[in-house]
Amino acid sequence: MTQPVSIVGAGLSKFGRQPGVTGREMAVTAINNALADAGLSWPDVQVAFGGSDGSGLADTLVAELGFTGIPFTNVKNGCATGGSALFSAVNAVRAGAADIALAVGFDKHPRGAFNARPEEWGLPEGYGDAGLMVTTQFFGAKISRYMRLYDISADTLARVAEKAYRNGSLNPNAWRQEPMSAEAIATADMVNDPLTRYMFCSPGEGAAAIVVASPEALERIDRTPIHLRAISHRTRRFGSFEVFSPAIQGSGEPTSVSADAARAAFEQAGLAPSDVDVAQLQDTESGAEIMHMAECGFCEPGEQEEMIARGDTEIGGWIPINTDGGCIANGEPIGASGLRQVHEIVTQLRGEAGDRQVRGTPQVGFTHVYGAPGISACTVLTV
Template sequence: MTQGVSIIGTGLSAFGRQPGVTGRQMAVTAIAAALADAGLTWPDVQVAFGGSDSSGLADTLVAELGFTGIPFTNVKNGCATGGSALFAAVNAVRSGAADVALAVGFDKHPRGAFDPTPGEWGLSDGYGEAGLMVTTQFFGAKINRYMRLHGISATTLAKIAEKAYHNGSLNPNAWRREPMTIEQIATAPMVNDPLTRFMFCSPGEGGAAIIVANESTVRRLGARAVRLRAITHRTRRFGSFEVFSPSVQGTGEPTSVSADAAAAAFEQAGIGPDDIDVAQLQDTESGAEIMHMAECGFCAHGDQEAMIAAGVTEIGGRLPVNTDGGCLANGEPIGASGLRQVHEIVTQLRGSAGARQVPGTPRNGFTHVYGAPGISACTVLSVG
């Protein structure tokens, strides 16, 4: 179990297109909100970690925040950037190097699909010339195989997106705040079979920040702390089926970095998937949420069809998933997404989620982020 580390402050900027607002400004907005939530000021932060894919270096934010001289390390780990920054911040507190640490993620992506360069991922130019750097092709291929193996229907893909846009309509920070029907989603133009336009998230804009502290600081501040029971971070093993590594090697099923990270998180936390009251799962597209439900241990492969039909993952269901609308409704500002997930779970466990609040008294939450070319970070959070 992760001993003695709690989240004491969270903050977000708005997500979605924000003309005239830079990614750096979104980061500063999120940090200011997190500091206010924690009852702290910038000089109270003793170490920071942060990252962005396309909006600059996080350490340079000190120009706006204040020149306090603290260590500030840049993190870049694909869609797992935010989760990786938090992993580093937590370990700084666990080690005794700091009493208070910050993790921040932010991005402002242009319109259109991501355009990664093969060489930056250790791949030959031929890989890109064959069109394999287009991530939507990977997502389509992976969910197509999964649907055939486990009996998942195209209707279920549309239901995932319908839930996301409904939840986004209840979230004042979300980008996509208009509900959509299953028919609208299912009949939208096809991008990569079987995924239509509205089953994908879009590269977006936003910032998110999390402040963590040790037990003595929590007691001193009397903060509304959420205990970080576990945080894990894994890279892919041989045989994985990942972005920019889309092949099945050997004779068995592909390994899963998400399954590795989630299993390690539950072992560290001392509780299991059945104990989780609300979860955030990476949903770069509808199929990802479905696959990650099983990979993170919340069901057996193939059980998702019946679970989703029964409303299990709705806000009022037994296991609410992506209550803030996930990446589908918020977009994917790469640096911010993992920390947005943690912000949402903290908000839910505090009972402060307003119209999207999970009923009852949720006590345990889980987050999972997945990034190219096979990186995953997970947390288990608790109150009470």
């Protein structure tokens, strides 16, 4: 039986444009906030994992945090960087290598699209010359196919983004804190059909950190824990349709790395999607949230249209999704997104989300992150 692991601390920096503040400084802020949340200090941490896509090496943060000599491993895994760092921290505790471990993710991206280079992804140079390294094209192509197959309307794309901005307006750490109407979103400039500019998240700035502990450590930590019932991490299988790999191989419906990771997490937790009270799903753009609802098991493909129209995914709905505004309202600092999701679920399960707190007393939360070129990490958290 695996060693139980609990989350005892969660911290964020502010998200959004922060002139004069480096990604490293945001990371230190998030770590200090997570440690303060747990009632711990940096010397209490026995092992750490962290990463950034382009804002520096996480292990060098010891220059600001303190030279305690602990193992600190750098993680770089696209949008799943934060989730992968947490996966590593959890496994260190499970293995008995540490009683207290920390995961951190951070980034500070410039304005504009991500500038991925084909050679870094094992692709020929011509792939970039053809414009296939532009992520917006992939997302437009994937959701267009999905909408045709399952009768999803463009109005539903706009409603998803409208919810994100509304939830972001209730989140003091969010970048986008102004609500926006579905009509304004739907009629904005088209980026890649059918996705308009306000249906996308933007490369952003921010950091998040999580502290996990063993049962033995809990005895000396004065903080009510959130139990990490499961954490999974998967890479793509043959036949998938992914960022920087937009081709369907084989026959039939493409495989889904998100479905694989979610299924593994629920099996590990001994729970089902129907048990979840609040969820965070990767929403790089509106279509991603829609597809991930089905891929993670919260509905069948095509049911999203009616669910979203009914308000099922709103804060007051039966399955609130992205209560903090998700990537659309917070932006996407690549290294931080997965841990921001976990921070939000911890906040919701503690009943500390303020104006965006879901109804009742949520007992089970779920997070899902997806990244190029087909990686996914999921968690199941319980009180």
